[in-house]
Amino acid sequence: MIRLRSVLAGLMAAIAFLAFTQPAWAFCGFYVARADTSLYNQTSQVAIARNGDRTVLTMSNDYQGDAKDFALVVPVPTVITKDQVNVADPTIMARLDAFSAPRLVEYFDEDPCEWAFGYPAADGLSVQRLSLEEGGPPLRSSDSALGVTVEAAFSVGEYDILILSAEESSGLETWLRRNDYQIPSGAAEVLGAYIRQGMKFFVASVNLEEFDRSTFQKLRPLQISYESPRFMLPIRLGMVNARGPQELVVYLISPNGQTEITNYRTVEIPSNQELPLFIKDEFGDFFTTMFDRQYDQNGRSVAFLEYAWDMRGCDPCAADPLTAEELRKAGAVWIAPNASIWETNAFVTRLHVRYTRDKFPEDLTFQETNNRRFFQGRYVMNHPFTEGINCRVRMRQKYPDNAEYIDEMYDAETMEYIREYYRDYVTSTVPRRFERESQNLANLTGWDLDDIRHRISEEVPHPIPALWRRRYPPRPGR
Amino acid sequence: MLRDARDYQILFLALFLGLGLLTRDWTLQLDAVAVAIATSLAVQYALSVGLSWRVLSSPGPEANAETRSPLWQTDFNWRSPLITALGLSLLLRVDHAETMALAAAIAIASKFFLRIDGKHYFNPANLGIIAALSFTHDAWVSPGQWGEEVWYALIFLGAGGIVLKRVGRWDTTGAFLLSYALLEALRNQYLGWTWDVWAHRLMSGSLLLFALFMVTDPRSIPNARPARLLWALSIAVLTFVLRNVFYVPTAVFWALFLLSPLTIALDRLWQAPRFTWGRRLPLSPTADAQ
Structure with missing residues (x-):
């Protein structure tokens, strides 16, 4: 989920x-x-x-x-x-x-590391x-x-x-x-x-x-x-x-x-x-x-x-x-x-x-x-989460006041859980959504579906490992 | 072949509803359709049982052998309320399902209570629509939503034709559509519009639906043919006036509602055997009490 x-x-x-x-x-x-x-x-x-x-x-x-x-x-x-x-x-x-x-609305995928923290992440709001x-x-x-x-x-x-x-x-x-x-x-x-x-x-x-x-x-x-x-x-x-x-x-x-x-x-x-x-x-x-x-x-x-x-x-x-x-x-x-x-x-x-x-x-x-x-x-639009799951390092930087609790918080069990979630996120959630987005855009505009898929590889930040990019490699010269 | 002409009506109304739900009309809501059907059937059942029980329990001298035949000895009439419910679902739009329930309940109840000489003179679905429009702040009719494609017109006409042939009231539809089309044509000619304007005004799905399935309801319209023709003509004239002079978007429904009581007078003027559904056998009055 x-x-x-x-x-x-x-x-x-x-x-x-x-x-x-x-x-x-x-x-x-x-x-x-x-x-x-x-x-x-x-x-x-x-x-x-x-x-x-x-x-x-x-x-x-x-x-x-x-x-x-x-x-x-x-x-x-x-x-x-x-x-x-x-x-x-x-x-x-x-x-x-x-x-x-x-209107065009954008959402940001959540940082799985934040779960352990239970903090809401900082909001960004831009209006065009x-x-x-x-x-x-x-x-x-x-x-x-x-x-x-x-x-x-x-x-x-x-x-x-x-x-x-x-x-x-x-x-x-x-x-x-x-x-x-x-x-x-x-x-x-x-x-x-x-x-x-x-x-x-x-x-x-x-x-x-x-x-x-x-x-x-x-x-x-x-x-x-x-x-x-x-x-x-x-x-x-x-x-x-x-x-x-x-x-x-x-x-x-x-x-x-x-x-x-x-x-x-x-x-x-x-x-x-x-x-x-x-x-x-x-x-x-x-x-x-x-x-x-x-x-x-x-x-x-x-x-x-x-x-x-x-x-x-x-x-x-x-x-x-x-x-x-x-x-x-x-x-x-x-x-x-x-x-x-x-x-x-x-x-x-x-x-x-x-x-x-x-x-x-x-x-x-x-x-x-x-x-x-x-x-x-x-x-x-959905922004994939791209920062990986090196939770301890990142959370320590993000919440220096709580640094002492970080190791404790991200123990083996929690990390296993996060890794499992993240594996699913990278291999399934994100590629499926990319595919859905490509299909939608192609259906709505008549633009070439394959072009859209490659453009996603070229222009959209991906979580690592970027399975989608392997499947639809960026085209040189674009 | 289906046994009862009303089965064809049900089939076609359901087909239109399915078409609307699947492809055309995003204002159709399944829950409202379900509520309309459930309410219509329930009210029909309750009132049939209730009224026949009253007759049974107080058999006054006026109650002859026919009126005393109890309901449960005849088939429950589910076709008529189902047709009413489908008609309401097709034409009436509501924000809350309760409004649809109210419309359906009034529609069915009118058949039992608004009667003269054993004949109800309001088309139930039409009365339900008028009641919902007048008494609630929640209902509307979307005359433009059916679009105007010729394809649609053909389906409507073809389907309606079959139904009408089965029930023998094509004259009413014909008289209504022809006279209305003629009036619009005269107006068009007078205003100097080109004929595509005229065609566009007539090629409305709602108008055809009304002409084929509502204005022809054989139970509530005059019995004799001359009376029916006169009646259809009056509705066309009134619709035309309401639409073009008073700019009422729901003109057809109001016209039918306002002229429905005329049925009684017309029936007195032209005596003719009353229409009955089914196999044209003499029906018991309980079936009559639909």
Whole structure:
């Protein structure tokens, strides 16, 4: 039997998206350039906090172009007035992301010599985190004819906002074009469907004076509050003209339990997998490769659950849980200001959707459930114990105060016991685990199994005698 | 060949459940399934014995020879509660097994207590689902979890077809699905969506499961064909309205629940022989009391 001293250590986050570089039109709305700039929106992040019919939608994205060129159009279920629009704290998405991101955890195998001592070994804790970049954009307004009504026009922070309603899509399209918004061709059909559902259009653009005056390097997330029985996220507009799959991460915050997508199947990302130690330096690469593979294996038509947990805890924590204040900034306004951590009733669901027009013909619709089952994407590394069983020498150095007892403690009988354990550890426990880790990694990523085995020999510390290395010798020249 | 059409139902429901457990649905939990089955059978047994004992011990003048035939002289009806339990397991999700027990108990009890003219008018599993959704803070339905693959649709349709042929209520499923599909098509046309949007809305495993196994339950739906067609049409319309106007994700279940009492009126309007399971022999009322 082996007891693992669970020294929780490295955590990594988010990763995934740093590698997604497909240029694409974006998320729930679409960007409409005023100039012919090429637009990049790699990953959209959306937070939806919902209590009853009251919904707070926070939209952020990692747009990297010139602020003056951006505008954003999002269909919304009701007319939105000025007090329903906010500019959100730019750190909120990063906090949600860090807290809920898939995590890599490391454990250290125990020193068998310590058993005799009964001391817990010293802990080491290191935290690594990568997180999503973020920002968020838009631009401008004008008068109406063409059946387009400007229901409201106002400025919030660095944004100028227009709320439009329209009678028909061609009128809206013409209006937008006349006002210098570049509408992707093919948008009219989709706009029409939203118009006939009675939806309004939230159009945001950047007020350059305000933006220049602000100290923010990037556009901050936009936040809209409204009341509507419709619990959905429009993604169809974003797919007009899309040049590749769109990447979307949605954080759904509810006072009760997990939020589900009702019109697409949701699959949990593989979790609790043991992986070789060397994955620590390439966790991002691992995760994106695994995600690509899962995406393909599931017919490219499912959403992925990456995290579902009550905000009052986490195990292990990839980041500190959000405070009541932060949750309120993310829209969870049912939480009292200054509520203690035990009073913050917020259940966070993180869904990762990679969608294309052919597999995701419908907008995403959600429902809140009372499902309080926790889930997280968790990957485990184990550090083998490599210092051998020269217990007396090592323990004397480690515990000089107890030096006099050491010989007594490690008598022949104890040493025999430790040796037996260690023999089993070296010949069985560790090689088996290496094999398991290799298989897992190969299965999850499609990487070559034999390469992985040899990499373990090359890059992972081994206990002596290193049986695994004999079997899979390091390859020269790597 | 299996003796009783319900055996086919049990077989297919169990097959779907097995598929869900093995490959598809991580929200299915074995303990909840076990609890649903155990509770349904236990409640069915307790109420059958209890009610027949009451009839026996106080044979009033209204108790005719049929109602006095004691339960233990007939076979214990395990099929009906098993079907209810499997249906609940497939459609209802709970956090705690107690909630599933509650749903199953209410479902089975409704067959004994919510009766008019000896016929229960709520579909037991549907009532169990509605009760769990309304009375507890612990239950939900996952309409998206079945996915939409055509393959699934085919399995559902094929399997359902066999069952329906056996029990002779294909008309209800057909009327429901056709009218619902038509309504969605009209909406789709009006909104100007392409037809893949329409197909995606219909290709839901939950919807098919409902259409094939719940809306067709021959014991609780109207007896005469015209009545059944009208009834199925009403459910389709109400489902459509609840889903598209009120945005209720569990629209089909609410529609069936709300319209179930209509069965009574429809049965009065169209008189027809009541459906009985099995070999189409005159059944004793104890078997009727399922």
